[in-house]
Amino acid sequence: MSTLTSLKYIVFNSLIGEIAIVWNxxxxxxxxxxxxxxxxxxxxxxxxxxxxxxxETEPDDYIMEVMSDVKEIIMGKDIHFDYSHLDFSILTDFQRIVLLKQKDIPHGRVTSYKKLAELIDKPKSARPVANVLSSNPFPIVIPCHRTVRSDWTIGGYVGMNDGLYKRLILENEGVQFENDVVQKKYRFPSEDLITPPL
Structure with missing residues (x-):
């Protein structure tokens, strides 16, 4: 059986509308x-x-579980997804590094593109990091909604200029905003934990 004929997709409803999953x-x-x-x-x-x-209209138990996980994450639940089931094979090394670091941003916390670039030891790469997240093939499960602009405002979400879904998911995770800016206590890494150089 060829790879193409083994690719399936299913569309399902969620809190934000119809979502599709494509899998081998x-x-x-x-x-x-x-x-x-x-x-x-x-x-x-x-x-x-x-x-x-x-x-696909009758997914197996595994795909049903993925669909359930996606819905629960959108609703703000802290789901620990099995990342070994994501196909990173078509991504560049840089894309993989960014997405694998992004998955480590904790539930209910938010980082910025600049901070994420620093976390991967590429401090001048905030824009390339933002580009990777805007084309994230696995939104929701690799939580790119937890990364915002350097001024801590929402910004876009997976290539969409409107951050409506992003804000909804973050608010469902308990993140609070003040004048559209992520409050300090939800920022990651916490600015209180950063030790200044001696």
Missing amino acids: NKDKLLKQIILPDVNTGKFNYGKIDYHGVLS
């Missing part, structure tokens, strides 16, 4: 999670990055 049915690796169009709340088939993907 042969090895159970997730290839892509697609969020709904911010204007319609609907899934856009044109956003699938692969050709020859077949619709």
